[in-house]
Amino acid sequence: MAILPHRGIAGENTVANLLQIARACLVAAGGDGIDARIDAEILLSHATGLSVAALVADADRCVPGAPAAAFRNLVARRAGGEPVAYLTGRKEFWSLELTMTPAVLIPRPETELLVEQALACAAGRRGLRVLELGTGSGAVALALAFELCGCAITATDSSPAAIAVARANQRRLGGAVAQPGSGAVEFRVGDWFAALPEGERFDLIVCNPPYIAPHDPHLRQGDLRFEPHAALVSAHDGLADLAKIIADAPLRLTPRGALLLEHGHTQAVAVRDMLLQHAFTAIATCRDLGGHERVTLGIWGSVA
DSSP, X not given: OOOXXXXXXXXXXXXXXXXXXXXXHHHHTTOOHHHHHHHHHHHHHHHHSOOHHHHHHTTTOBOOHHHHHHHHHHHHXXXXXXXXXXXXXXXXXXXXXXXXXXXSOOOOGGGHHHHHHHHHHHTTOOSOEEEEESOTTTHHHHHHHHHOSSOEEEEEESOHHHHHHHHHHHHHHGGGGGSSSOOOEEEEESSGGGGSOTTOOXXXXXXXXXXXXXTOGGGGSGGGGTSOGGGTBOHHHHTHHHHHHHHHGGGXXXXXXXXXXXXXXXXXXXHHHHHHHTTEEEEEEEEOTTSOEEEEEEEESOOO
């Protein structure tokens, strides 16, 4: 593990010096220069309680011993690969600041496409029943609660620890997720649809399931090494959970209800084929900002 050098002279604990040393440490550990700068600023902000803007504006500020030592420790852990979101306990998603712990997957910017497409499906419709499967931190469900008015949102996860984080996020956000939407999310513990009473149906189901193949080398790189394995990996080349959700969804959707799935950028064809095999119609795939096929949706039953 890389160690951030200790500076014994108080004058050398300036914001500028600490950030410079931290960036060098993170780059030496294999980080990208731009990412290293951003990570260092976020970690120093967390250690000092000052905003990044305040730190950048006052680069000659001397950081006291305790927060400087805390910052060194955070940088050393980051150099060892620990995700910034776990080190700070925070991650922004859809302009909502969420609590993060190693019990939950860190939400990616790509997953905001899932929220965007769900909102497009719900546009102009009130009283919808919405289900998110595998909610983790609650990021998608709470983003939908923030945006949708008059909709009942349910979110499930097989991990009690993840559901505890999601409920904590809902409590902490409070009124933030109630404006302009209802903010009413009911979190339930259970494996996919098993958390639901028999016969309960929804107008819209969204899910970002595990879709990384067990042998994928990326699992041994970067943040993925520290995230919950069960939230990342699925059998049969990453398609097992997607296949199960698609097969079971018709019993949980109302007529002309929509199923939206995030998946790996090479899996769109397989997901479309599975939706077609289970009688979904109006099947379409949306690309993320990187141009990758990322979210596929289908309508249960005829759209006529």
